[in-house]
Each structure stands twice: as C-alpha cells, then as structure tokens.
Amino acid sequence: MISCSCPSLWTKIPISSPYGSDTLLDEYASLSGDLSIKLAVDWDSRYGLDGLHALVPHSQRRSSLDLNISPEALSELLSSISLPLIRLSTVNIAVSGEFEPPHHHRMADENPFSSSPITEATLHRIPYSYMPINVRMLQRFHVCSYDPAEIHSIFRNSQHLIEIVITTCPPPRFLNVEPSLRITYPSVVHTSLRQLSFVLTWENARRITKIPVTLDYITLPALNEFQILASQTQPLPGILPGTLEPIEYSRIINLIHRSGCDLTDLTFSIPVPVNSFLLPMLRQSPALERLDIFVDADTAGDVFRVLTLAEGKVPNLKKLRIADAPCRGAVSGLLLQGDAFHAMVRSRLSGDSHLKTLRLSLKTIWSRQDLLIPIARDSPLRDLVKMKEEGLDVEFLFNLEDCLLEGEAFNLFFGSS
DSSP, X not given: OTGGGOGGGGSEEEESSOOSOHHHHHHHHHTTTTSOEEEEEESOOTTXXXXXXXXXXXXXXXXXXXXXXXXXXXXXXXXXOOSOOTTXXXXXXXXXXXXXXXXXXXXXXXXXXXXXXXXXXXXXEEETTTSOOOOTTOSEEEEEESOHHHHHHHHHHOTXXXXXXXXXXXXXXXXXXXXXXXXXXXXXXXXXXXXXXXXXXXXXXXXXXXXXXXXXXXXXXXXXXXXXXXXXXXXXXXXXXXXXXXXXXXXXXXXXXXXXXXXOEEEESSOOOIXXXXXXXXXXXXXXXXXXXXXXXXXXHHHHHHHSGGGOSOTTOOEEEEEEOOOBTOOOHXXXXXXXXXXXXXXXXXXXXXXXXXXXXXXXXXXXXXXXXXXXXXXXXXXXXXXXXXXXXXXXXXXXXXXXXXXXXXXXXXXXX
16 A cells, blocks of 8 residues: 555654554554654543553654643653653643642653753643753743743753743642742853743732743843733733732843843733833834734823834834733723824824834723723724725724724724714
8 A cells, every 4th residue: 555655644643532442553653664753642631541552662753742631641641651752852742720740750750851852842831840851952942930940940051942931830739939048040141042931820920920030140132022921821801910020020121131132022911011111121122123012091091102103212113013901890991092092103104114014902801891882983093994095004803803894893893884
C-alpha cells in the first residue's frame, strides 16, 4: 500500500478519545519509521490513559507534544517516560481544572524535558517549578510561576528567547511561603527578547504580585512589545478588580527606562492609571505604532485627552484599538466620553498624523446599566460612518458584531432609520 510506503503520512498522532487497543496505537506509530512524531491528546482523561502507554517506546521520536488532559493523567503520562525526549522542540500542555502539584512528587526529580531542544513551550496552569524544561534553546515561552527566582533564572539561561508570556500563580497549598526580607538578584541584560507579556487571572487578581520583583534586575534593550493581558478563558468581571499595585506600575516604567528600548506595540487589557502610568509609558515610546487599550468610565476621558495629537504623544501611531466592557453597575466610558473620543480621532486624521486603522469594541453582556443605546442622533460617534467613507480603516464591534455594517448590530447601536 502507498500509505505504508510513505512514513511521513503517519507522523501526526491526534487523539481525542481513549484507545481500546495498545496494539493498534503501537502499529500506527510504527508506520512512521524513525521519523519524528507529533502527539496531540485532547480528551477528558480522568479515568486513565488507556492505550496511550503503547506510545512510550516511541517517546524519543516525539518532536511535538500537545496535551489537554486532567492533572492526574498528566502525571501518569509523564512519569511513564523513562528516556529523555531528545527530539522534542514544541510543548503545549494544558490541564483541565485546578492543578495542585502533589507535595510528594516533583517532575523536576525525573524530568523528561531536561535535555530536550525545546524552542516553543506553553505550560497553562502548570507551575514551572513542577515541570522545569530546558530553556537554553527557547524562543517562545508561556509560563506560570509563583517564584521570582524562577523567572530570573529563565531570563538568565534563555538568551535565545524572543517572546515570553508570564502568568504569576499562587504557590501550592502545601508550600508555606513566609514573608521575608527583600532578595536581590544579579543583573541580567537580555539582548534577544522582543515581547514581554503578563497575564491577569482570577487566581492572581487579588492575592499575589502580578509583576515580579525580578523585573528590577532585568534589562531588555531589544524589547519592542509590552502587554498586560486579561485571561481569555475567564470572565472579565472577575479579573478587572485585580489592578496592579503602584510599585508594580513603577517597576514596568523603570524597566522600559532602564532598557532604553524602542517600543512599537503596547497592549493594556485592563484599565490603567493614566497620569502615573500610561503617560510615562507613552513619553518613553515615541516610536509607538500600535496601541491596544481598555477604557472604563473612570479612565476614558483622560486616555482620549493624552492621545489627542496636539498633546504630542506617540506621533507615529498607525493602529489604535480601544475596548470597553462595562461591568455590573458601571457605565460605558466610550459612550460617556464620546466628544473627547471624537476629537481625539479627528485630530489624528489630519496634518502629520499617521493613524490608518481604528478598532473599537464595546461589550455590554456584563452590564446591568442602561447604556442609552441606540445612541442619540447628535452623538459624535455617528461620525465613525463618515470617517470610514473618508478612508479610515475602522471597525466597531458592538457585542462582537460590526455595527458599521448594515444589519442588526447597526440598527441596535445607531437606531433604525
């Protein structure tokens, strides 16, 4: 058969349900010969791994590992690997539900990833201390950690890293972390990193530091993209109350100043203080081309004011995205400050402005307030339609539907004629 004579056809092994036969899975993997294999497992595996044990003899041929399984199944699968994964270059591991590492076992004690030439890795909801991977070849890393020393170690030992996304997480329940004296770290200059992101979640929103002290000892001269993100897998109302502490905002500002980097891309998926944080960040970013910012009723007016071209900030801005999602009893900052928003956008459509793309998003699914929609006939937001006709690449998602296009969303937001 042609398929049997083409081992490359059998290098991808996607598994979305339990295998009843070890023999069948072993034969499937054997058809790929000595080629590297890509394993993807995505199923509710609370009741065991069934036929997956048949793949253990082929462990050293894995070049890609993509797992979305239960914490119990993850521990079982990884503990069954006795040989180092010497071809593994891509790792994407997510666990369903809360991951609580067993206090009697650390994957670090029998780490199958210690010598793997991994270049891309995502560890979702899994503390790095439980599964420390070889970071020396890493280029992209999404990591969870509760230990600033771990983050420092990653920066120090992964000099090829160009993108890192950090989610700080609470320490395991069995680990008693006592407050201690301030710890200092050796200074690290990382010359390759271009993107640095921090993710806010329900778990870290209120209880722990989101921006680790590690940043005080890191310099990133090549950095051009910085992000503070809200988790995409959790409802926003549970995340928004977890704003950063003043020391954390200062830590970010000092990092950018110390690094002397030319930021071209900024993303803030939560409201941020305008005068004490946003303004210093914009002052240090004259080359900024893309800004993605979340506004609310408290910050929208000041955000639109500092972004007005006459203020002299970010003169090279080409793409602007503004998101608003009023929660509970809050009103919409975008609607409340419509005049200031309109003046800001118009200022960037004339003269020396470079604004080419405008993206707006307004979600009302979490609001309990009457947002006065459809908008009034004299609302300056109606000028968005004219701006689009004049050539601005503009999109306005009202509850995920573009309300600048004729249809239901248009009628809901602007009213039927």
